[in-house]
Amino acid sequence: MAKIPHRLILTEDQMPKQWYNLRADMKEKPDPLRNPATGEPVKKEDLYPIFCEELAAQEMDNDTPYFDIPEEVLDIYKMYRPSPLNRAYDLERYLGTPAHIYFKYEGNNTSGSHKLNSAVPQAYYAKKQGLKGLTTETGAGQWGTALAEACAFFGLPLTVYMVKGSYQQKPYRREIIRTFGADIVASPSDTTAVGRSILAKDPDTTGSLGCAISEAIEKATTSDGVRYVLGSVLNQVLLHQSIIGLECEEAMKIIGEYPDIGIGCAGGGANLGGLIAPFMRDKLRGERDPYFIAVEPASCPSMTRGRYAYDFCDTGKVTPLARMYTLGSGFIPSANHAGGLRYHGMSPVISKLYHDGYLNEARSYEQTKVFEAAVLFAKVETILPAPESAHAIRCAIDEALRCKETGEEKVILFGLTGTGYFDMAAYSSFHDGTMTDYIPTDADLQPGFDSLPKVPGVQE
Numbered sequence: 121m122a123k124i125p126h127r128l129i130l131t132e133d134q135m136p137k138q139w140y141n142l143r144a145d146m147k148e149k150p151d152p153l154r155n156p157a158t159g160e161p162v163k164k165e166d167l168y169p170i171f172c173e174e175l176a177a178q179e180m181d182n183d184t185p186y187f188d189i190p191e192e193v194l195d196i197y198k199m200y201r202p203s204p205l206n207r208a209y210d211l212e213r214y215l216g217t218p219a220h221i222y223f224k225y226e227g228n229n230t231s232g233s234h235k236l237n238s239a240v241p242q243a244y245y246a247k248k249q250g251l252k253g254l255t256t257e258t259g260a261g262q263w264g265t266a267l268a269e270a271c272a273f274f275g276l277p278l279t280v281y282m283v284k285g286s287y288q289q290k291p292y293r294r295e296i297i298r299t300f301g302a303d304i305v306a307s308p309s310d311t312t313a314v315g316r317s318i319l320a321k322d323p324d325t326t327g328s329l330g331c332a333i334s335e336a337i338e339k340a341t342t343s344d345g346v347r348y349v350l351g352s353v354l355n356q357v358l359l360h361q362s363i364i365g366l367e368c369e370e371a372m373k374i375i376g377e378y379p380d381i382g383i384g385c386a387g388g389g390a391n392l393g394g395l396i397a398p399f400m401r402d403k404l405r406g407e408r409d410p411y412f413i414a415v416e417p418a419s420c421p422s423m424t425r426g427r428y429a430y431d432f433c434d435t436g437k438v439t440p441l442a443r444m445y446t447l448g449s450g451f452i453p454s455a456n457h458a459g460g461l462r463y464h465g466m467s468p469v470i471s472k473l474y475h476d477g478y479l480n481e482a483r484s485y486e487q488t489k490v491f492e493a494a495v496l497f498a499k500v501e502t503i504l505p506a507p508e509s510a511h512a513i514r515c516a517i518d519e520a521l522r523c524k525e526t527g528e529e530k531v532i533l534f535g536l537t538g539t540g541y542f543d544m545a546a547y548s549s550f551h552d553g554t555m556t557d558y559i560p561t562d563a564d565l566q567p568g569f570d571s572l573p574k575v576p577g578v579q580e
């Protein structure tokens with residue numbers, strides 16, 4: 121058989137024309153979003169003040185397996201997709217493993233990550249509905265950048281609430297977002313009631329994703345013709361990100377491979393859900409049995425140490441309740457945490473699949489271990505990974521080393537979600553030896569669990 125190429129890129133014609141909705145193949149669906157006051161499941165119409173209508177429909181659709189990708193969205197996808205599926209030959213050689221290691225690289229676009237895959241359709245549907253603008257939050261800045269790019273393309277005004285800590289640490293991220301014409305506000309800010317109340321309690325806070333979400337939602341719901349969009353966690357985002365996995369499936373068919381192990385880093389669960397979507401479909405249908413691993417930071421361990429419970433999606437408690445693995449909506453990772461993936465909760469779809477055992481394992485790593493893997497990967501594979509992506513690299517390396525012990529020639533697929541160019545401050549703290557591994561104690565986590573809302577009529 122011909123040698124498998126280092127880097128396989130599908131042609132435009134081979135690119136998937138539809139997204140795949142995992143929920144359609146789940147026998148037990150994720151629990152519905154609920155109204156915090158009444159405990160009633162949220163209806164599609166309840167979401168219209170927050171989301172545009174097509175996205176609200178995608179959010180609520182547990183049954184339709186495939187959604188056509190609009191032509192306009194496909195045209196933009198084609199400017200930076202299909203993304204390459206790489207065989208990590210040099211990493212395999214370095215490790216001396218019989219495993220075949222593959223990674224799907226999503227860092228080859230200006231936003232530097234997979235987030236553009238969902239930013240484009242979200243901006244497109246908003247434009248199509250005739251909206252006047254969008255708001256969003258951004259943590260590390262990748263989502264804000266991706267959405268600013270997409271909104272610039274469609275001529276839609278955008279306000280980005282950027283977690284204050286990142287705003288201060290990442291001036292160049294800020295400048296890219298401004299280059300694409302978005303307004304950018306350090307959160308918490310005095311531009312919203314919720315921001316002002318958070319600042320009144322803690323004037324020196326460096327902010328959190330949950331808090332930036334509250335501000336962005338308030339801004340959207342109090343401005344005419346403006347809606348809020350989110351770059352992860354939601355069902356609609358997992359749907360859009362399925363393009364990653366569908367391309368992998370197509371490419372792997374061509375080379376005659378199928379993943380035994382699928383690995384993704386997990387912040388809100390979007391890239392992981394997208395990467396594994398078609399392979400999870402095969403598993404849900406009983407046709408294949410790949411092993412799936414979600415990887416998270418030990419300093420923000422929502423799946424490995426969180427509760428599976430109804431919780432708010434934001435700190436300001438303005439969102440509906442979602443049933444998910446969560447550390448409590450007030451959770452803020454320690455200030456020295458540099459590796460991203462800092463959201464307190466997890467996608468309800470990923471949470472349900474994990475709870476029911478289809479997603480086999482969640483694993484957490486300390487950040488110095490993650491950066492060791494990042495540096496090794498950069499040296500042998502020549503790509504500088506985002507710290508988030510390096511969580512998946514760490515896990516792939518460990519799995520490949522396990523194969524070395526057992527002599528198994530397993531096929532390992534992981535998501536390399538982005539480039540590390542904008543995270544050099546984190547790399548410098550690693551190189552300088554000032555990076556520390558803070559793992560929250562049970563006592564640190566307890567207040568978050570104590571703050572979980574009681575939902576009328578729902579037994580956990």
Ligand SMILES: *Cc1c(COP(=O)(O)O)cnc(C)c1O
Nearest residue numbers: 262352387388389390391508538
């Ligand atoms: C946002 C981001 C992640 C984590 O988000 P998910 O929703 O869990 O996919 C991972 N890697 C990069 C590069 C990101 O920008």
